[in-house]
Amino acid sequence: MGKDPIFSLRGVEFAYPGASFYALRGVDLEVSEGEWVALVGANGSGKSTLAKICNALLIPAQGDCFVMGANTREEALIPDIRRNVSLVFQNPEDQIVASIVEEDVAFGPENLGLPSSEIKRRVDRALGLAGLLNERRKGSFSLSGGQKQRLALAGALALEPAALLLDESTSMLDPEGRLSFLSCLGSLKLSGMTIVQITHRMEEAIQSDRVVVIDAGRAVWDGSPGDFFDGAYRDWSFEEPPGVALYRELLGRGLLPGGTLPDVDSMLGALCL
Amino acid sequence: MQFLSGISLGQFIPGDSLLHRLDPRCKIISTFLLITGLFMASKIPDLVLWGIFLLALPALSGISLKTILKSARPILFLVAITALLNLFWTPGRAVFQAGFLKVTEEGLMTAFEMGMRLFFLVVFASMLMMTTNPMAFSDGLERLLSPLSKIGFPSSEMAVMMTIALRFIPTLFEETDRILKAQLSRGADFESGGLLKRARSFIPVLIPLFILVFQRAENLAIAMESRCYVPGMARTRLNPLVWSGKETAAILGLLAFITAVVLLDRSYFLGFVAI
Amino acid sequence: MIIEHLSYSYNSGTPSEALALKDVSVSVSRGEWVSIVGHTGSGKSTLAQHMNALLIPQSGLVEIDGVQVTPKAKGLRELRRKVGLVFQYPEQQFFAETARDEIAFAPANWGASGEELEQCVDYAVSSVGLEPDLLGANPFSLSGGQQRRVAMASVIAMKPDYLVLDEPTAGLDAPGINELIRLLKKLRSEGLAVIQVTHDLQSALDHSDRLLVLENGMSVAGGAPEEIAQYLLENPVRGLVMPPLVQFAAGLRERGITLDLTSDIGTIIKKIEERRPCAGIAGERQDTCSF
Numbered sequence: 001m002g003k004d005p006i007f008s009l010r011g012v013e014f015a016y017p018g019a020s021f022y023a024l025r026g027v028d029l030e031v032s033e034g035e036w037v038a039l040v041g042a043n044g045s046g047k048s049t050l051a052k053i054c055n056a057l058l059i060p061a062q063g064d065c066f067v068m069g070a071n072t073r074e075e076a077l078i079p080d081i082r083r084n085v086s087l088v089f090q091n092p093e094d095q096i097v098a099s100i101v102e103e104d105v106a107f108g109p110e111n112l113g114l115p116s117s118e119i120k121r122r123v124d125r126a127l128g129l130a131g132l133l134n135e136r137r138k139g140s141f142s143l144s145g146g147q148k149q150r151l152a153l154a155g156a157l158a159l160e161p162a163a164l165l166l167d168e169s170t171s172m173l174d175p176e177g178r179l180s181f182l183s184c185l186g187s188l189k190l191s192g193m194t195i196v197q198i199t200h201r202m203e204e205a206i207q208s209d210r211v212v213v214i215d216a217g218r219a220v221w222d223g224s225p226g227d228f229f230d231g232a233y234r235d236w237s238f239e240e241p242p243g244v245a246l247y248r249e250l251l252g253r254g255l256l257p258g259g260t261l262p263d264v265d266s267m268l269g270a271l272c273l
Numbered sequence: 274m275q276f277l278s279g280i281s282l283g284q285f286i287p288g289d290s291l292l293h294r295l296d297p298r299c300k301i302i303s304t305f306l307l308i309t310g311l312f313m314a315s316k317i318p319d320l321v322l323w324g325i326f327l328l329a330l331p332a333l334s335g336i337s338l339k340t341i342l343k344s345a346r347p348i349l350f351l352v353a354i355t356a357l358l359n360l361f362w363t364p365g366r367a368v369f370q371a372g373f374l375k376v377t378e379e380g381l382m383t384a385f386e387m388g389m390r391l392f393f394l395v396v397f398a399s400m401l402m403m404t405t406n407p408m409a410f411s412d413g414l415e416r417l418l419s420p421l422s423k424i425g426f427p428s429s430e431m432a433v434m435m436t437i438a439l440r441f442i443p444t445l446f447e448e449t450d451r452i453l454k455a456q457l458s459r460g461a462d463f464e465s466g467g468l469l470k471r472a473r474s475f476i477p478v479l480i481p482l483f484i485l486v487f488q489r490a491e492n493l494a495i496a497m498e499s500r501c502y503v504p505g506m507a508r509t510r511l512n513p514l515v516w517s518g519k520e521t522a523a524i525l526g527l528l529a530f531i532t533a534v535v536l537l538d539r540s541y542f543l544g545f546v547a548i
Numbered sequence: 549m550i551i552e553h554l555s556y557s558y559n560s561g562t563p564s565e566a567l568a569l570k571d572v573s574v575s576v577s578r579g580e581w582v583s584i585v586g587h588t589g590s591g592k593s594t595l596a597q598h599m600n601a602l603l604i605p606q607s608g609l610v611e612i613d614g615v616q617v618t619p620k621a622k623g624l625r626e627l628r629r630k631v632g633l634v635f636q637y638p639e640q641q642f643f644a645e646t647a648r649d650e651i652a653f654a655p656a657n658w659g660a661s662g663e664e665l666e667q668c669v670d671y672a673v674s675s676v677g678l679e680p681d682l683l684g685a686n687p688f689s690l691s692g693g694q695q696r697r698v699a700m701a702s703v704i705a706m707k708p709d710y711l712v713l714d715e716p717t718a719g720l721d722a723p724g725i726n727e728l729i730r731l732l733k734k735l736r737s738e739g740l741a742v743i744q745v746t747h748d749l750q751s752a753l754d755h756s757d758r759l760l761v762l763e764n765g766m767s768v769a770g771g772a773p774e775e776i777a778q779y780l781l782e783n784p785v786r787g788l789v790m791p792p793l794v795q796f797a798a799g800l801r802e803r804g805i806t807l808d809l810t811s812d813i814g815t816i817i818k819k820i821e822e823r824r825p826c827a828g829i830a831g832e833r834q835d836t837c838s839f
Contacts, residue, residue, distance in 0.1 A: 042721055042723075043692055043693075043724075144589070145588050172718070172719070174587060174588045174747040174787060175748075175789035176588075176747075176786070176787040176789065200721045202722075203792075240722075241722070241792075242792060243791075243792030246793060246796060246813050246817075249813055249817055253817065255821070262792075264792050264799060265799075268800075268803075
């Protein structure tokens, strides 16, 4: 018997109470262990709703969402689901509970009722993964934007989840903070963490293993980042960041071979100048 | 123009001093003892002793005397009002009279004592807040109140609620400052006109502030829920509170000091009567 | 607008004193687009708030159209009208019941009424390209992009001569950003001075006439985009990440192609085609490059 996928969504539909339209209109999606999936789409495409469905913060109106085999409809399973899947949100400030870094990271494990030696072990580990060991005694609000978001990441990691759900987690960070956050994700991925990253910044899909395009409440495209930037990209009305625009232009004129990615080094390398 | 800057309201100042390291329960009890002591003994000689105690605080807390004194700034107005009321409305031997206003010797004394009593009270209470991080403070309070949970008092929820409320204070100031400035740059005028007009001029500040704070509270609630917080469920702690010998020693030392002050106060009082 | 040797500290005279600006000078003329770039906490926003007399210089000089900003200066309110300041996430300042009232707030505060007020609102609405039938809508019910346009209109309605924008593109998606840039270009062509505070180096290099680079409250470089790109390439500044196009152009330079660091995509392509690398074997992974 194979392992259950981390996420398995079948025909998920969802409408917010009082809304006249469906935010999700039949999403089918499977994410297996160790994958890094980028969910991309414009503002209002339903990406964030999808994240909340995957963490059992919202329950599908139609269809089912399974997290490691557990249906989010079964209320008794919700604590397990939340332990298995941790969310990092958009605004780092809205995720800080405690005013001291290490105590904020401890909030999750404390809720699980773990003994303090185990909490300490988890806090140490999570702070290490998020690169915040030197900040542990500092005030949470004295951190920079990027550090605050890595604090939120540490808080999520302290629950020792099987998967991380990132809901536009880089969108409020400055470029420095964004890079430090993304490089953190890179090393987590290497350690086998499953990552579902929701973003409207197309260029952030470069690092992922798999891109899923969400449009008007549906998953409309699913494939590798190479294929995404090669072809699928132009089928959706995404505005191109300059790096990607350059890449597509080079590709269109036959100056670049297919299958490269729009990051500067690989483009320069492939040009063979 | 800088609004709301420099208001500290006894905000936590991180540090590693003796006071910082004491168990929050010990500090909460101590503050109560101090306040009780203040109310039992606040004649002028007692005030000198309280003043000496105050002078020892910088050494114990690693916080400068200036900062400690500043914590009383927000209530200086209240201190002044209390003092004034006592100044004019205490019957006794008049030292100065102008029309119906009469300043008596007793009035002068009471005004000074009441003002100082209030001042010390605020300084001691903010000392507690300045050396105790909000999380530890609510932990301590929760533990002190936990006997009440047997009769249905939600001491654990209250502790989390308080942590969050305290954590929101800096956010609240920041946002208010930002919105005030934004509306000012759109020509809002908070300074001219009658009371009603001025009150009305704050509507463009209050509405966005409420919306923002509710939104952020809602976001925080979702974030807490996703981090497995369930109200009322038993939680454990990263740093469980430890009551050791130094806490007991601190309480005993403080009790001795307060008893001494109160005894002095009583003997002074007795001596005064004897004369 | 002239700013000279401006320094400013928050909470000055208290233990939490924090230096925000140190000896910063910059001048901006009408019809010019100046970008102030730097890391979070570099003093960008503090500088922006000086331009609008929300902060009064502690030392140094801020002079706008001949009026010097001092604590007692008369006409600071008039200065705030002349210099429109759009805060970061400006839609968070909404309070009115309709988009129209929101836009009319600023001009009404400066005493416009009746016909004149209508005219201010119309001007702002057409400027930002807001659909007139949205004017009666509750501003909170609008989409993110529409909200940002209402917020912009609410500042433009006071017909400022200078427009200072603090991270104007924050929170917008790519179409929203492009739309905003088009609007700013149009306003500049109408003679407004545009002062953009941003950490998005790409957009600053693309659109501004001049840039000012701040680091820890001090100005480390100022000049035209090409100069700044060159400077930043040689002297990395905290928090500023080289945009991919500049990195790419720098990479081409290393490979012996002469071009501007701020070249646009068209120029870059032209330069590459002039070298004709691996012509004719496109679409395949080539292991042999014939030069």
